[in-house]
Amino acid sequence: MIAGGGFERKSKASSEIPSSSLADMAFLLLIFFMVSTTFPQEQPRRYPWPEAEATRRLDEQRKNILHVYVTEGGEIFINDRLIPPAQVSNLIAPLYSENRQLLISLRADRNTPYATIYNIQEELQEAGALRLTFYTELEERITRERR
Amino acid sequence: MAILRKRSRASGEIPTASMADIAFLLLIFFLVTTIFDEERGLSIVLPEQGEEVDVSPQNVLHLVIQPTGVVEVKRGESPQVQTASAAQVSSIWRMEVSQNPNLIAAVKTAPGAPYRYMVDVLDQLQAAGAERVNLGILE
Numbered sequence: 001m002i003a004g005g006g007f008e009r010k011s012k013a014s015s016e017i018p019s020s021s022l023a024d025m026a027f028l029l030l031i032f033f034m035v036s037t038t039f040p041q042e043q044p045r046r047y048p049w050p051e052a053e054a055t056r057r058l059d060e061q062r063k064n065i066l067h068v069y070v071t072e073g074g075e076i077f078i079n080d081r082l083i084p085p086a087q088v089s090n091l092i093a094p095l096y097s098e099n100r101q102l103l104i105s106l107r108a109d110r111n112t113p114y115a116t117i118y119n120i121q122e123e124l125q126e127a128g129a130l131r132l133t134f135y136t137e138l139e140e141r142i143t144r145e146r147r
Numbered sequence: 148m149a150i151l152r153k154r155s156r157a158s159g160e161i162p163t164a165s166m167a168d169i170a171f172l173l174l175i176f177f178l179v180t181t182i183f184d185e186e187r188g189l190s191i192v193l194p195e196q197g198e199e200v201d202v203s204p205q206n207v208l209h210l211v212i213q214p215t216g217v218v219e220v221k222r223g224e225s226p227q228v229q230t231a232s233a234a235q236v237s238s239i240w241r242m243e244v245s246q247n248p249n250l251i252a253a254v255k256t257a258p259g260a261p262y263r264y265m266v267d268v269l270d271q272l273q274a275a276g277a278e279r280v281n282l283g284i285l286e
Contacts, residue, residue, distance in 0.1 A: 136188045
């Protein structure tokens, strides 16, 4: 016996994937990336950084950080400008008086002679900016054992 | 007799079918431009300019870094010099500081030594929990 007199009720389930929520998903992701994006203010520079096991992540607001780039040849770049070594303190002193929380991130090539680095340390002391971070790459223990 | 007039089919609604496309375009733009630049490294606080602290010579562990990367360890006033590699510094520090908790590490690097040798030693000291570290230059 056939139920409903032979007229079967058709299933209303659609065989298509619902796409009406696609825009919502896309907007959610979009908002996430919009919020997390920061446009770099200076030209990215990549040198071979020194490696250190004790490398720690710093929770510091971006506005408090000043990057000081040093090439292997001892050239110093701050905010995309080449700074003569003796001028570093003159440049940093006003920045430090504006922001007492200033943190210097010293991003130097691993093969820079130490004399250059020490000169920058002295210039920072002269400017009064005493919070210094040596930018390093996290060294995995395995690479150290291999050496 | 009724006249069948053709009705205008223009909808009063804004078409939303292309909304996902617009959102994805913007999404791809932000995906490509995002960089998560995390700040990391070895942090120290420099002493103030002209600041001098009198430290008893017996509380100082001298670490002299030669241009070859060899570390010369001198304890206090003792004239004895021990040569070590940078990787041994943390165990040396741990051993010394267990005998003298007031110990200060005085790192002196040769002017011509590559910066990475100084970082190697500082890394070892920080890994061993040393907080009182002085960074100087070999004269």
